[in-house]
Amino acid sequence: MALVDGRHLGLSDVSVSEATAGDFVALLKPRVMSLVVFTAFVGLVVAPVLPNPLIAIVSIAAIAVGAGASGALNMWFDADIDRLMARTAGRPIPAGRVRPADALAFGLVLSALSVMTLGLVANWLAASMLAFTIFFYAVIYTMWLKRSTPQNIVIGGAAGAFPPMIGWTAATGTIGLESAILFLIIFLWTPPHFWALALFSKSDYAKAGIPMMPNVAGEASTRRQIFAYSLLVAVTGVLPALLGYSSLVFGVAAAALGAGFVWYAWRVLATAETRAAKALFGYSLLYLFAIFALILVDHIAMRSIGA
Amino acid sequence: MMAADQKQDFVELTDAQKKARRSRSIALGLALGALVIVFYVITLAKFGPAILDRVL
Numbered sequence A: 001m002a003l004v005d006g007r008h009l010g011l012s013d014v015s016v017s018e019a020t021a022g023d024f025v026a027l028l029k030p031r032v033m034s035l036v037v038f039t040a041f042v043g044l045v046v047a048p049v050l051p052n053p054l055i056a057i058v059s060i061a062a063i064a065v066g067a068g069a070s071g072a073l074n075m076w077f078d079a080d081i082d083r084l085m086a087r088t089a090g091r092p093i094p095a096g097r098v099r100p101a102d103a104l105a106f107g108l109v110l111s112a113l114s115v116m117t118l119g120l121v122a123n124w125l126a127a128s129m130l131a132f133t134i135f136f137y138a139v140i141y142t143m144w145l146k147r148s149t150p151q152n153i154v155i156g157g158a159a160g161a162f163p164p165m166i167g168w169t170a171a172t173g174t175i176g177l178e179s180a181i182l183f184l185i186i187f188l189w190t191p192p193h194f195w196a197l198a199l200f201s202k203s204d205y206a207k208a209g210i211p212m213m214p215n216v217a218g219e220a221s222t223r224r225q226i227f228a229y230s231l232l233v234a235v236t237g238v239l240p241a242l243l244g245y246s247s248l249v250f251g252v253a254a255a256a257l258g259a260g261f262v263w264y265a266w267r268v269l270a271t272a273e274t275r276a277a278k279a280l281f282g283y284s285l286l287y288l289f290a291i292f293a294l295i296l297v298d299h300i301a302m303r304s305i306g307a
Numbered sequence B: 001m002m003a004a005d006q007k008q009d010f011v012e013l014t015d016a017q018k019k020a021r022r023s024r025s026i027a028l029g030l031a032l033g034a035l036v037i038v039f040y041v042i043t044l045a046k047f048g049p050a051i052l053d054r055v056l
Helices: A020-028 A030-046 A053-077 A102-119 A126-146 A153-173 A179-198 A204-210 A218-241 A248-271 A275-306 B002-007 B015-052
Strands: none
Touching: A020 A053, A020 A102, A020 A248, A020 B015, A030 A153, A030 A179, A030 A275, A053 A102, A053 A126, A053 A218, A053 B015, A102 A179, A102 B015, A126 A153, A153 A179, A179 A204, A179 A248, A179 A275, A204 B002, A218 A248, A218 A275, A248 A275
16 A cells, blocks of 8 residues: 555556557558458368358458457557658557557467467468468568568568468368469569559658668669569469469459559559559559459359359 | 545546546457357357267
């Protein structure tokens, strides 16, 4: 009783949290999460073995929560640089709504919970892959690569590319070439997507001291690299048809989407305008959604006609 | 004596803090409730009819 006196109570204004449930939801990066849910769902549905629908839904939820947990750990570690960039200054920790220690605890608890749940519900190979993905994003990407090399998002892109593979493994208990292709599509898509963003957010990244490609290698080099990766994305997008996992109709549609990607990247290379980079950024989001939606629809169609 | 101490010992929450705490409490309650339902349903789904078939 004697230990608690007036002087300590004076600190109550700063030590009592004013974080709402919505602030904790924001820590999960819901927009990234929605893409994770979608790609994991596609990976799970195109797998040759279809699990019980309830198990499928809970598996995808566990993958989504795991992705959200890694987002919370990322925001906990990056609060110092998020504060400096206009795009991220409003996040719960830099804005002062969530205390850093609370975000860390939130991220760690959800990581453990999501991995355990996926292990119990689906299988432990999928759970190990989810644990690795969280570790890769929070530790390898956020703590190490992001602040040290312009290849940060190239290597870190693996974390975003794992969810469809985890979905596939949750259904089958194995790793296959088909799921590796889903991984490859997102992995190769990440550099042009983020470098387009980096081209028009260059001053933000410079302020925070993050070595993004345009800040380190210059804009001209970044544009060339964006174009090179776009060619790779366009080719990889057609692979499911070339390898016989998807139909010829899918192959034609994927080729058209890929051609669009290359065209937008060509505009970035040729015009050097901010508008072209913004257009590519927008198209890249549409591309990823469309190619996965096509894979999904194609599989369902092929399955229903018994091909 | 007690009354005077209590006045000092307890932190008075502002309205914003109370509102935030209530929002967190409701979300936590819903999340835990959902978890109970998920584990219950998954147990049934994984065992299926065999859940009634065990030697006790």
